[in-house]
Amino acid sequence: MTRVPTQNRWLTLAILSSALLLITIDVTVLYTALPSLTADLAATAAQKLWIVNAYPLVMAGLLPGLGTLGDRLGHRRLFLFGLVIFGVASLIAAFAPGPAVLIGGRVLLAVGAAAMMPATLSIIRLTFEDDGERAFAIGIWAAVASGGAALGPVLGGLLLEHFWWGSVFLINVPVVLVALLAGFLLIPRAQSHSTRPWDLAGSAQILVGLVAAAYAVKEVARRDGSLGVTLAALALAIAAFVLFKRRQDRRTHKLIDFRLFANPRFSAGVVAALVSMLALIGFELVLSQRLQLVLGLSPLQAGLFILPIPAAAFVAGPVAGALMPRLGALRLLWCGMLGAGLSLAYAAATFDMSLMVQLPGFILLGAALGAVMTAASTTIMSSAPADRAGMAASIEEVSFELGGAIGIAVLGSVLTAVYGAALVLPGNVVAPGTAFDSLDEALAIARTLPAEPAHALQLAARGAFDAAVLAVIGATVAVTLAAAILLWRLSRRADPALPHTISGHG
Secondary structure (H helix, E strand, O other), X not given: OOOOOHHHHHHHHHHHHHHHHHHHHHHHOOOOOHHHHHHHHOOOXXXXXXXXXXXXXXXXXXXXXXXHHHHHHOHHHHHHHXXXXXXXXXXXXXXXXXXXXXHHHHHHHHHHHHHHHHHHHHHHHHHOOOHHHHHHHHHHHHHHHHXXXXXXXXXXXXXXXXXXXXXXXXXXXXXXXXXXXXXXXXXXXXXXXXXXXXOHHHHHHHHHHHHHHHHHHHHHHOOOOOHHHHHHHHHHHHHHHXXXXXXXXXXXXXXXXXXXXXXXXXXXXXXXXXXXXXHHHHHHHHHHHHHHHOOOOOHHHXXXXXXXXXXXXXXXXXXXXXXXXXXXXHHHHHHHHHHHHHHHHHHHHOOOOOHHHHHHHHHHHHHHHHHHHHHHHHHHHHOOOHHHHHHHHHHHHHHHHHHHHHHHHHHHHHHHHHHHHHOOOOOOOOOOHHHHOOHHHHHHHHXXXXXXXXXXXXXXXXHHHHHHHHHHHHHHHHHHHHHHHHHHHHHHHHOOOOOOOOOOOO
């Protein structure tokens, strides 16, 4: 790529950031829309989880293939192509008449997002040649990524205050049109590697593995889940991952070069990206539902309650990028993850207290995760040569999206399982078994009962849901603190000259 004029470099970053904001917002924008969406479409608990999870899960499966396809065809071309698909899919999802069509629209959204996401980071990597400028640009990119995911519930609540749930998708269309025109005119063309083969079979293998693994997790959490179906899905996932690994080991042109993980810096970045998104998505998923279904807040009120998290993340991303040359990416990784774990523990301890008491924990969580995501992205991208920018970007994005998908699949399933186990129907309540599937269904059943048993069912179901939310937060605390210890150990391996301290140069 020829050197890009300074003004065009920052305009390019603005275009990429606007598209990235749409992509990351769509991971979480449905959180505040879930109660109204579930009621309007008569979606079951299982359909609700797939509506949320289809997007990050399919995106994670497609990212390795589409990241390397960008190396072959050119990242600008793939970015613009992804924008078109994303805009069309947004229209389909906005006007979906039922859960099946909405899930299909979310899958198509994931295809467009998977084409765009590695292209955004690759174009930044190739456009900003100065290390300082690149670190600051990636800091802005990470702030948009983390802040966008955290901002999703706020935007969803604001839209639902005035419009129907489909508006959370329709809002994408004008932004896509502007970004498409600006991208076509301003994003510079880069050299492509048209002779590099694209591994369609490998991309399909990893997608099958991820979907099958998520299906197995969800089946375990179902009240009437089948052990046979769970084992079959798990066997399919393992087989797909094993075949993918063997295929990549044999190929000259790989979707994922597993030798990169021998570098402890690269591995630390991947772990940090995965766990930071798991923590953010898992916490927001359960918190936004509790605020509406247990505390009775409106979607907008729920979104504003969560607002300190994205606000802190937006500030922390660029600040972390500016401080990274002095503090070091590795130190930011483990310190930020430790801060996230402690802030989640604080959230559990102040669970039933006022917003003013909970506010410091939200701010610390957003700031910690914003710093971690910036450091993770920088560490991963700086560990790969320029001709592997697409591969590095796809691995980086897979880490984030897979973390989000795991957060939804595993923590959402923990929420369902603990809720069902904790719910004890009062003696004066006779209700169908679906009351044990989700709080939404229990509240819907309560609306059909006489006043006294309805009130008793509501109290029991909300109490069970609170127990499930605390279980999810507790699990997230354990994961983040374990990740902080692992990142600290990886940082020691990255600089063996300092056996008892952490290097300040990431």
